[in-house]
Amino acid sequence: MARRGYVQLVNGFYLNGKVLELMDECPAAVARFCMILSFCGDNLTDGYVSRRDMRYVLRATDEELRLLLMENMLEEVDEGYVVHDYTEHNRSREQVLRSRKKTAERVARHRENDDVTALHASRNGATSQKHQNTRTPKKEKEEYSSSFSKEIGVSDFELVREKAHANAAIIRDYPNLDLSDAWNAFAARHYGETRTVNDWCRQWKGWCQRRAKMSGIPPSKRHVHTWKCSHVLEALGRDEETAQADEKACELADRLNKEES
DSSP: OOOOOOOOOOTTGGGOHHHHHHHHHOHHHHHHHHHHHHHHHHHTOTTEEEHHIIIIISOOOHHHHHHHHHTTSEEEETTEEEETTHHHHSOOHHHHHHHHHHHHHHHHHHHHHHHHHHHHHHHTHHHHHHHHHHSOHHHHHHHHHHHHHSOEEHHHHTTSHHHHHHHHHHHHHOTTSOHHHHHHHHHHHTTTOEEOHHHHHHHHHHHHHHHHHHTTOOOSSOOOOOTTSHHHHHHHTOOTTTOOOOHHHHHHHHHHHHHHO
């Protein structure tokens, strides 16, 4: 499946003078302009659309093009059209590809580190078990609690193990979703914000589910909630180690299944 791009639509777009004039004269031209932006982001064209694509893919009419050109929202070139100042408000093709490369390299490093960690754990299982037995349950609970109550930024969230677990769940449910592009859009949207790890996980999963739905990507199969599924654990502030098949968890799983049905 081809990678997908994304574009920025500034807040207040609906109040822009050019947009308001187009809405009075030809509302379809505004909708067409949004489609043009989406096409450019999807295909990484840096704002360029050929005459053929404009006519047969985006279905722009002569009247819509005339008005968009008149309002200087489009510029006409020899082979087609260019969105005015596109790269001043959106990432260029070069920036997107560079970001994808860095993300792929970072994911590869994380996977390599995870493999090394797993190998060390298997070799030193007896030693690890010994250390676990000497630590009190109270201390483990305190360390878990302190790490999950701390608020972190979106760039730090990308590096925690819970993000990798969330990615695995998303890939399982939506194997055709471009996770790299989804993350780039998510990170840009939440830049500068801080949340707890649990909150980030909920935000990230919800973002991917909505993105898949908007892109027409169906889930691989319907998820059946159980007392130990990630949705129930996150809602109750638990993890795999503290999961319990108690009344609260079972009731929540049943309610989630009924709501989705």
